[in-house]
Structure formats: structure tokens, C-alpha cells
Amino acid sequence: MAIWLNGAVLDNAQARISVFDHGLTVGDGVFETVKVTGGAPFALTRHLERLGASAAALGLPAPDLSLIARGSAELLAASGSPDRARLRITVTSGDSPLGSERGGGPLTIVMALGGLKDWAASCDVVTVPWPRNERGAVAGIKTTSYAENVRALAYAAERGGSEAIFANTQGNLCEGTGSNVFLVVGGELVTPPLSSGCLAGVTRGLLLEWFGGIERDVAAAALAAASEAFLTSTTRDVQPIRAVDGVVLPAAPGPVTGKAAQVFAARAATSPDP
Ligand SMILES: Cc1ncc(COP(=O)(O)O)c(C=O)c1O
Missing domain, CATH: 3.30.470.10 (Aminotransferase class 4, branched-chain amino acid transferase, N-terminal domain)
Known part of the structure; x- marks a missing residue:
């Protein structure tokens, strides 16, 4: 190699x-x-x-x-x-x-x-007890200091999840260990703003441009109450969330998630370096 x-x-x-x-x-x-x-x-x-x-x-x-x-x-x-x-x-x-x-x-x-693994059609996520510090020195930086993410992902895996979800110090939704989060609340597609401490995901940014969505703080508890939700990342693209801490969401993929995945795939196929 x-x-x-x-x-x-x-x-x-x-x-x-x-x-x-x-x-x-x-x-x-x-x-x-x-x-x-x-x-x-x-x-x-x-x-x-x-x-x-x-x-x-x-x-x-x-x-x-x-x-x-x-x-x-x-x-x-x-x-x-x-x-x-x-x-x-x-x-x-x-x-x-x-x-x-x-x-x-x-x-x-x-x-x-x-290797690029094939992700499951949907994923179960587990919220972790440790906050993301949105005011910390490395907030929003893609640093190799990823031990917090490693620990959180293992915590989720021990509880049957394939991604861990962080809230920030305000109790607002932040991100996954290697993904950004989108959720549908009150009929609107929402994703935490960069001020939540999340990484400016490339997939997140492209999806906001190509498909839309509102950057707004939501309480971490809103995820389990969403009508649908999904993760975005470079290797996943758009992956529906099936369950949050054992609470099964009404649909995975729901209608907005399905459309978002479709639009992302179509635009990515024609724009290799958007
Ligand atoms: C902490 C974190 N958040 C979000 C993402 C998603 O970013 P991208 O879409 O650029 O892969 C990643 C990527 O691995 C990440 O490590």
C-alpha cells in the first residue's frame, strides 16, 4: 500500500x-x-x-x-x-x-x-453524558485530538448505537463523533449552527446549499422528539436516524430525509468538486 x-x-x-x-x-x-x-x-x-x-x-x-x-x-x-x-x-x-x-x-x-465501508440504511444513535465545549480552544476544529470522540463512540456502541450524539454546554444539540445532525421539528428542517460547537461539515454545508435547512439551536432533547432526523458526513452522505436512545422515530427515512438524500446524490454525481 x-x-x-x-x-x-x-x-x-x-x-x-x-x-x-x-x-x-x-x-x-x-x-x-x-x-x-x-x-x-x-x-x-x-x-x-x-x-x-x-x-x-x-x-x-x-x-x-x-x-x-x-x-x-x-x-x-x-x-x-x-x-x-x-x-x-x-x-x-x-x-x-x-x-x-x-x-x-x-x-x-x-x-x-x-477502505470506504457501506453504511447501514439507517442508524441508531446514543446521546452521551459528556458535553461538547462550544467555547473551547478546539471547538469546530478538525483536530487529531479525537479521544473524546473515540470514547463517546465506544459508549454508544456499548448501548447498541452506531453513532454518539453530543449536546453542548448549554444543553443544545451539537453533532455526532464524525457527523452533523439534521432534524425535522415543526415541519422545518433544522441543523445546529456552527456556534453550537459543531464542525463545519463539508456535507452539511453542501446540503444546506443544495437542499436547504435552517441553522438554529435546538435542545438536545428535540432529537428524540423529531418527526425524522438524519446524519451527514463525507463517508455517509445522508444517513437516516432510526432511533435515539432507544426511542424509535416515526420514519427512517422520513419524506424530508429521503428527498435530501436524493438531491445530495444527484448534485454530487454531477459536481465532483463543488
Ligand atoms: C466531529 C465531526 N463532525 C462532523 C463531521 C462531518 O463532516 P464532513 O461532512 O466534512 O465529513 C465530521 C467528519 O468526520 C466530524 O469529525
Whole structure:
């Protein structure tokens, strides 16, 4: 398997990152997951823009986005232009002393390809007891510090869920561990605003543009009371929510979810880099 590391395509066995890398020692980095279909990345420009924004928000030097774009094409070509894959782009602050301070050296930039799993037709979600801190230093940043998400997803899995849902410190709905949430309340399609602390999901943004929806705070409890709801993410696109904490929603997919999925699929099929 090929890996792109700091400008070169290498065999997996040759790709090496230092044990002093600040991404490894303290999770000081940012990342993107990009969907690859038919050998081409989907929405790469938006993902690279968000990568740059995440790096800036974390106070990292700006990664060379055109180098990363070229590198992703090199990696895909070296990997036989896979029909379906996930492209993971990771940027860390590089080598560092073994504490929270940065080393100040060059960034580590690495790209790898992995499998793209087929998601179930619907999912059960579990709300977790830990809040997302919408005022925290890493709120809304796609940082490699994802241990909170790992813990939350395991918590959901232990309770039969395939995604965990966070409320924020105000008790408002925020997001999943790797997804944004949409719900139909009072006949309106609603999704939490970015001020809720959620990530500015690429899929969320595209769906708002292509299909519509209102960005508005709702209480976390509104999800289980919704007439229908769904998750969005790069690998899922639109995935209906069947149940919330064991409460089965009236329909999955409901009529709005079905239409949203249809519109997203149709627009994505004709706009590879929207
Ligand atoms: C915390 C979080 N929220 C939302 C999303 C969805 O974002 P996107 O549609 O860009 O994949 C992700 C992506 O994995 C995520 O990690």
C-alpha cells in the first residue's frame, strides 16, 4: 500500500514518522477525510480549505495546500485510482519536545488511503453524558485530538448505537463523533449552527446549499422528539436516524430525509468538486 509522506510516495513499510511527532505525543494536528469515488476525490477544494482553516485556528504554520492537492493525485495514481476509498490527510506540528510545547520544525504531512465501508440504511444513535465545549480552544476544529470522540463512540456502541450524539454546554444539540445532525421539528428542517460547537461539515454545508435547512439551536432533547432526523458526513452522505436512545422515530427515512438524500446524490454525481 502506498503512502504519501512529506512530498514522496512511499511503500507503507518505508513510511516512517518520528516517535517525537507532536501528533503522536499530544494529538497536535489537523486532518481531513475525503471520499474517493471512481478514482477521484470528492469536494477536495472544500476539504483543503477546511484543512487550512483548521491549521490556522490551531495556530499551526499554513500547510502548502497545492502540494497536498498534487500529492493526493500522485497517491491515487500510485494506488491504481481506486473506485471507492477514503483519503486521509493528516498534518501535525512535527517533531517536538515531549510536552505540550511545539518543536518549531517542519510540519509532518501524510496521506493514506483506506477502505470506504457501506453504511447501514439507517442508524441508531446514543446521546452521551459528556458535553461538547462550544467555547473551547478546539471547538469546530478538525483536530487529531479525537479521544473524546473515540470514547463517546465506544459508549454508544456499548448501548447498541452506531453513532454518539453530543449536546453542548448549554444543553443544545451539537453533532455526532464524525457527523452533523439534521432534524425535522415543526415541519422545518433544522441543523445546529456552527456556534453550537459543531464542525463545519463539508456535507452539511453542501446540503444546506443544495437542499436547504435552517441553522438554529435546538435542545438536545428535540432529537428524540423529531418527526425524522438524519446524519451527514463525507463517508455517509445522508444517513437516516432510526432511533435515539432507544426511542424509535416515526420514519427512517422520513419524506424530508429521503428527498435530501436524493438531491445530495444527484448534485454530487454531477459536481465532483463543488
Ligand atoms: C466531529 C465531526 N463532525 C462532523 C463531521 C462531518 O463532516 P464532513 O461532512 O466534512 O465529513 C465530521 C467528519 O468526520 C466530524 O469529525
